[in-house]
Amino acid sequence: MGLVPVDVKRAKMSLRSFDRLQFLGTGTSQGVPMIGCSCEVCRSEDSRDKRLRSSLWIRSEQYSLLIDTSPDFRTQALRAGIQRLDAVLYTHAHADHLLGLDDLRCFCEKENRAMPIYSHPETLKQIQGVFPYAFFPKVRISTYVQVDPIAVELPFELGGWWITPLKVEHGTIQTYGFLFERNGGKNFAYFSDCKQMSEEVIERLKGIDYLILDGLRKKPHPTHLSHDEAVEVAQKVGAKQTYFTHITHHHSHQERERMIPHGLPISIAYDGFEIEL
Ligand SMILES: [Zn+2]
Numbered sequence: 592m593g594l595v596p597v598d599v600k601r602a603k604m605s606l607r608s609f610d611r612l613q614f615l616g617t618g619t620s621q622g623v624p625m626i627g628c629s630c631e632v633c634r635s636e637d638s639r640d641k642r643l644r645s646s647l648w649i650r651s652e653q654y655s656l657l658i659d660t661s662p663d664f665r666t667q668a669l670r671a672g673i674q675r676l677d678a679v680l681y682t683h684a685h686a687d688h689l690l691g692l693d694d695l696r697c698f699c700e701k702e703n704r705a706m707p708i709y710s711h712p713e714t715l716k717q718i719q720g721v722f723p724y725a726f727f728p729k730v731r732i733s734t735y736v737q738v739d740p741i742a743v744e745l746p747f748e749l750g751g752w753w754i755t756p757l758k759v760e761h762g763t764i765q766t767y768g769f770l771f772e773r774n775g776g777k778n779f780a781y782f783s784d785c786k787q788m789s790e791e792v793i794e795r796l797k798g799i800d801y802l803i804l805d806g807l808r809k810k811p812h813p814t815h816l817s818h819d820e821a822v823e824v825a826q827k828v829g830a831k832q833t834y835f836t837h838i839t840h841h842h843s844h845q846e847r848e849r850m851i852p853h854g855l856p857i858s859i860a861y862d863g864f865e866i867e868l
Pocket residue numbers: 619620645685687688783784837
């Protein structure tokens with residue numbers, strides 16, 4: 592029969608590449624389902640229509656990196672089984688990308704150190720405004736969260752990656768997307784919140800394998816790319832595969848997939864989805 596003994600399966604697993612991305616959340620700021628909403632999508636039984644707030648976990652052999660700490664971070668970390676985190680990158684300081692910061696405390700305690708957090712100086716200042724106690728603890732208590740802020744405006748090296756912060760338009764708040772390169776190749780980039788991408792950024796992303804892009808909803812929005820706008824940006828960049836994230840409850844996963852023009856390498860991401868690099 593085709594049954595494989597469990598230990599052989601495990602052995603095969605350990606031979607697989609450990610470099611992967613996991614979407615911890617793919618929802619817009621209120622998540623899906625939305626509190627108090629009984630629309631069809633919020634009542635959907637398709638697990639892909641259950642979206643926690645947007646965040647990405649990057650695992651490589653050397654490092655475990657996180658982009659943003661959503662208000663759902665505790666649930667996400669438990670669900671994904673995150674055991675270790677080496678650093679967190681922040682795209683911007685909106686609540687849906689930040690409010691889980693306090694739950695980094697277990698990683699500070701485990702490693703007995705402050706968690707390095709990387710972002711634009713302005714974003715770090717905003718984060719400090721929300722979590723002052725994590726920046727300047729009066730007394731260092733090992734079970735409390737403590738961060739080590741690292742301001743980045745130029746490309747930097749972390750965990751074997753060459754990471755380039757790229758500014759995008761997202762309302763009035765300073766917002767980054769991040770491009771990850773390794774061994775001279777453009778592996779992936781993450782732009783969860785974006786209304787407009789400059790020609791310069793689009794040029795920088797050309798030749799990339801995976802583009803993760805804000806694709807909020809069908810109807811235009813003042814601070815996020817709509818579905819059609821995101822398709823346009825995706826086509827300009829021309830990644831091997833593009834994934835839309837930061838999705839609202841206006842359409843189901845299936846409906847959103849059907850809206851993608853035929854033959855384009857674009858998919859709608861969902862919680863728990865993994866990309867092997
Ligand atoms: Zn957001």
